[in-house]
Amino acid sequence: MDVDAQEPPATKVDGPKTGASRKTRSPAGSMRLSEIAALAGVSEATVSRVLNRKYGVAQKTRDQVEAALREVGYERSVKGEIVLILTPSLKGIIFSEMADEIETRLSPHGLRAVVCPVFPGTIAEQDYVEMLIDKGIAAAIFLSSSNTLRNSDPVAHQLLESRGVPFLTINGSFAAVEAPAISTDDWQAAELSVAHLHELGHRRIGMMAGPTGNIPADRRVEGYLTSMDSRGLTDAEDLVVRVHYSIDGGRSAADELLNAGATAIIASSDDMALGAYRAIRRRGLDVPGDVSVIGYNDTYMLEFTDPPLTSVRQPIEAIAELCTRTLVTMVQDRPVRTEETLVEPELRVRRSTGPVRSS
Structure with missing residues (x-):
């Protein structure tokens, strides 16, 4: 997906819709990139990166630019920012922890996660994709959803493929589908x-x-x-x-x-x-x-x-980091490896295991 194409030209930003004047506002009713940069105390290149949802901008700096944009009345469209996470019921602690970890790591890249709890392989998964795909979602993640089932209904991921929306899977991959997969070994x-x-x-x-x-x-x-x-x-x-x-x-x-x-x-x-x-x-x-x-x-x-x-x-942090890095690369329309990546688990020994009792 070409994120740059979804943004206004980098040379100017729409001004306040209220018509209120600012001395930094240009006569044409818009502000130059240099003026936004001066207001935020950053470079023009940094403003451009924030506008175009590029990675490599520290969260504090990104917040400064976003604050400057709000100050001049620029309303940022969420189209192209949303990442759809399809996962089983959030009553399962592992799924809520992993979704939260992914959302936290996506945020500095200008992406926002929408978590949709679905029972894997049901019509609810397809419904969420159909409902949100027209909103301009940037990508989707199948987190232990239909990707965990052999011979699952392919409608949800086929719809994403047909619309050119990148997606990846966690803990299981779709058969004969070239999409990145990240799984615990x-x-x-x-x-x-x-x-x-x-x-x-x-x-x-x-x-x-x-x-x-x-x-x-x-x-x-x-x-x-x-x-x-x-x-x-x-x-x-x-x-x-x-x-x-x-x-x-x-x-x-x-x-x-x-x-x-x-x-x-x-x-x-x-x-x-x-x-x-x-x-x-x-x-x-x-x-x-x-x-x-x-x-x-x-x-x-x-x-x-x-x-x-x-x-x-399950190595939640490592999976979330790999997921975020891969997803951001895909959103920027850059090539990624599509074979499954296995992440090493770790045995945490506590007091529920002990030597076998002699008969």
Whole structure:
């Protein structure tokens, strides 16, 4: 998208619509770029960069220019500034944290995020795209939305493609679509969890995964099976339970795994792990004395669980930084790499994992 083409000529800026006069205002009813620069205390080049939404301007300097524009009555159009973020319900802490981090990093580039909570693969996603695309959105981000589903309805991203609106995906990519994708390395996340529990002596390690066809869930299962097999634990397929990402899903999956003799459980979300806590305690068992538990996402609340939950941390800051850098490049109509970028997760060890109890 050519951002420059959406702005007025860089040599002048419309003056106040009220007709009020200013001594710096030109007889033609407009202000020169040099006059705006003098008012803001910056260079003409900096004013031009702010007007054209270019990167490389410090937030404090950008604020000075924007204040000068408001002072002379220049009304800045939001067309071409909006970045649409499509994500599941913001009740999920990981999604709200990531959306907030992305919005914070987009702001210095003159871009504003509009977060639209949608259940992945539903008509709501298409509705948001159709409703906002005519407003002149600069770009879109599929944050764990339909891009996480295999064989999802392609209408939303096809509409963006047809209108030349750049987009990227986070934690899953669309099949046969050349768009940048930035994802947590779910295979590595599984390896970190299995390795940690194996070192603690666990051999009956269960996996609570998301639904089949969910790309991150499928990848974690693949990573889990590979990690278990590499350690000679060939019955791992019998210890995989697929459920929804929820506390209730985790509780029911944990019941199955405990019946199968699991001494440790790897969950595909922190909510699922907390559901496992509930199932374990209902049986009169202890975490981690009888059963160790590992979550996924590592949200801020885990320090306050009882016991504090060991979890694989999604690198939110690194993902947001890559996302912002890529998106700004795309908005400026410059080429970007379209292959998927995998970001390394980190295992945060707390007190929900411990040595296997001797029989």
